[in-house]
Amino acid sequence: MSKPEVEIVVEDPDPPARDSPAVTSTRTVEVVAALLLLALAVLLGFDNWRTGMSWDSTGPQAGYFPFYLSAILAAACLFGIGKEFLARKQASETFVTRAQLRRVTQVFVPTLLFCVVTQWLGLYVASFLLVAGFMAFVGRIAAWKAVLTALLFSLIMFVTFEIAFDVIMPKGPLEALFGH
Amino acid sequence: MEAFGLLIYGFSVLLTWKTLALMMVGLVLGIFVGVLPGLGGPNGVAILLPLTFTMDPTSAIVMLSCIYWGALFGGAITSILFNIPGEAWSVATTFDGYPMAQQGKAAEALTAAFTSSFIGSLVAVLLITFLAPGIASFALRFGPPEFFAVYLLTFCSFVGLGREEKHKTIISMTLGLLLAGVGMDTVSGQLRMTFGSNELLRGINFLVAVIGLFGISEILLTMEERLALRGHAASISPRVVLKVWKELPRYWATLLRSSAIGCWLGITPGGAIAASFMGYNLAKRFARDKDSFGKGRIEGVFAPETAAHASGTSALLPMLALGIPGSGTAAILLGGLMVWGLNPGPLLFVEHKGFVWGLIASMYLGNVVGLILVLTTVPLFAAVLRVPFSAIAPMIVVSCAIGAYAIQNAMFDIWLMLVFGVVGYAFKKIGIPLAPFTLALVLGNRAEDAFRLSMIGAGGDLRVFWSNALVGSITTLALVLLFWPLISGAMAQMRNAIRRDARLGTK
Structure with missing residues (x-):
């Protein structure tokens, strides 16, 4: 039976102000x-x-x-x-509103940078940087958690697409080091 | 019954360990996608499409359609527990679902939602099983003029029957048709609208646009809102399930009505969103005590969920039988068909029996397995929401980029996706609908080819679109629908005038 007092609560670390111009x-x-x-x-x-x-x-x-x-x-x-x-x-x-625009830039600018970095360093390095950076700086999550999550995510993506499903992504010097 | 034999053949295609495993993966991913804010059916299917590029078409479509069923199920979880509709078509479910959760009846509400989703889908799948082959074999006799007339009907019904402002629908549709025309002209081989760019030579890929329009723009929009959420946790016990199922027969009229509405709106391009609201409103209108709606009435969960699922599922009927998608997600599945090298249209039923019937069989099995899966794993998926958005957002961005790149192995497509993301964000905020754009982009070239082939066949005579009863009536119906707002307005005025005359006459 469900208990209504059992709640899931997720806080927003940095909510947009309601009265922003x-x-x-x-x-x-x-x-x-x-x-x-x-x-x-x-x-x-x-x-x-x-x-x-x-x-x-x-x-x-x-x-x-x-x-x-x-x-x-x-x-x-x-x-x-x-x-x-x-x-x-x-x-x-x-x-x-100004606060909303700031939040949208917070996600749009990293996405833009991600695309630029993908072109130079390959998608997997870029995705590591994006996830780690976004979690640490925008989400204010502890740095070690952010780095660990990003590393795991990029690795899982690499194994899934590059190895298991043969979907080829743009790669850079790091992947070349490992012979891919 | 021929359909039965073919269905059993479909199950035989389906029942291999590999396909079943892919089905489970698809369902889990789909529920995940449906629960997460900022992702939904069309985005999820578009982003995960690249996973299927190297699969055989049958496994690919089974996995993708299971993602779609999963997303349909998942949308209900957040609506009921958190009052946050994971999908636009679950908005109506929050009206009574969330009050039920507040009253401590979350498990009942969830069971009701999942069960009615299952019933809605089942009705729609039965419809597909017995109707689609007939429609397809009828459509085999279609030539280019008939196909063009059907495309015209699809486009016109969007303009004439859509709820958005007409000029915005037209902007969205013409833009989609124009972008579909970029690249090499398939009839004459001439280059169009490429402005000398090599990248534009390939044309603008439909899936790249969809990933940007739905995936990236949704992240931008979600980020704009407050991300804090508060809701109920719930788990479902077998006792609750049996209790809700025992009540089910009492609501047969609501279930039947909602299924019918859903099927109708799914086949015509009305969509699951309109269906869920209509299902809810009609249930309310037919109820004896209308005031109890919105305060946690189980019927208020049954009605919209049944309609949304019936609509979401039956949207695949015109896609399979005619090659015309009935919804945004169906349009993406259609895009997938082309990537796998299949030619959508009535010939599918003849040339790719294994594919078509495997898909239809997977609809039955996928919904049964999906129902069991969601009933048993609700607490797990509700917990997904504890994961902070700042971790999920960048992962979605990466998945979108992978999806966009994989389609043609082009870096240009990642940039194009970003542009479409911004366009989608702006369009959504100023009320330009994205569905007509999506539809126009995927059907544009086919519609133009059909028109020009009919012109070549008829020596440039436009009367070919009224050359026989079938094509004539479809074309006429299309034009009537296009001008429907004007026609219905004029009819209302006439009726008023007649009434006024009648009143004057009696005086």
């Missing part, structure tokens, strides 16, 4: 996204016009579909921008 509103992001997509649509539309967007004897040319899709995408973006413009007097929701 807004960085930007959802409307601003929506308009910016629509403008970027509009630019993309124009670019792709132009490229497909160059490829050929008309009908020849056997039906549409290679650029026909993408050209008109770009046109529809552009129209939908313009509609979205117009709609937000008309509603500009109403208050908009917060897209992200």
Whole structure:
């Protein structure tokens, strides 16, 4: 039988403040996204016009579909921008608060670095650095636990993919040392 | 019954030690993925897909689909014990599941959730077993125009019936179709939208996009929230299970209704999320004492869980029979089929009998084993949540990168995944739905090929899409669905006008 008093509690070492000021509103992001997509649509539309967007004897040319899709995408973006413009007097929701943005950067920047390191040192070394670093600095977990977890994780990944399933990953000097 | 014989053949394909072991691994991984916040069915399947690249297709699909069943089961655990839906389709389960846990009836709620999931899936699998072969053999007669009409129907129903703002659905879908077209044009061999880049020559891989859109973006979103959680621990004793099962027949109407809703929404692209809410709301509407819903009523757990699972399972029906996925996860499984070198579509039932029937048999077995597994191991999986997120997040990032790289052995794909992660994060926050994008990206080229092949066949005459009753009615239905919001609006206005006239007439 279950006992309701048995609880699982996990604390957040560094929760985002609830009253953090807004960085930007959802409307601003929506308009910016629509403008970027509009630019993309124009670019792709132009490229497909160059490829050929008309009908020849056997039906549409290679650029026909993408050209008109770009046109529809552009129209939908313009509609979205117009709609937000008309509603500009109403208050908009917060897209992200400063505290939230800080947390998102905390995970995004290490991920970015991970990708860079993967290119130079291989995926397994990069994954060791990412897991250990993230646990120790963002999660504030004791360093020895972080290093041990990261080492075990990278090793398990290596054995699973490289050895058991023959899935080849980018590797660097360390793996070369062991003859892989 | 031919289906029975084929099903037994399917079981014979399935019952080897290796396949059974893979099934167990898939189920455990799936439940794990379903329990963890920041991972879910589609992400889990997308990230673990690379594991299957070197397997034979049957083992691969059995393992992947078991991950999917596991994730469906796992989502209920966190909803009930922690009031945190592990999956969007378990949101409705929290309404009554969490109050039950608070009242000390967590074990009953969990048993109810797992059992009803099992019943929902079972109904959907029965539907697949007896309906899919028929649909597939009917679809064998389809030519390019018919296939294009079916694709058009899928796209149009997303735009016309989706709940999101229409222009956002259109943005998402056109973007997906455009990105699907990047690379070499399959009909003429010309290069499109590559801008001279060698990396873009290969095209934008669907799975790379999915891993970024669902995996990476979900990590970013989860990190934004407070990660602290507090919930109940529970273990299930056989006595509780028997007690809940004894009550089951009393709720036959709810179970049946939810299964039907789930199957319908799963086959059409409505999805498990809509199904779970609809199942819950209808159970509430039909109940005698509506006020007891939301306060820990067992029926409030039965209804959404049955519907979500029926929908999640039946989404595989159009994927198997027509090559058109009914949900995001089904779309990823379809992507997997292509990686394993199978050509999705009705021919699967003819050319790859072992694969299709092995999969269908694994649906039966996977759900039975899954049910037993979750009933016995709940405390273990609930404890997974004690693992801090700061340990899980980087591991998920690494798994995503492995998945993205393994598809084409390209470093470029890891960068592409990162870009899609940011795009997914922004899209989710400004309300641009990701499902139409996913669907468009996986079906885009097939739809365009079908259109251009029909044009070549018909000498460029668009009337080919109304050339016979079948293709004509599908095309017309697609257009009706596309403009459905306008049509239903006009009909409502007309009805109002008539009513007004009638009232004026009686005065």
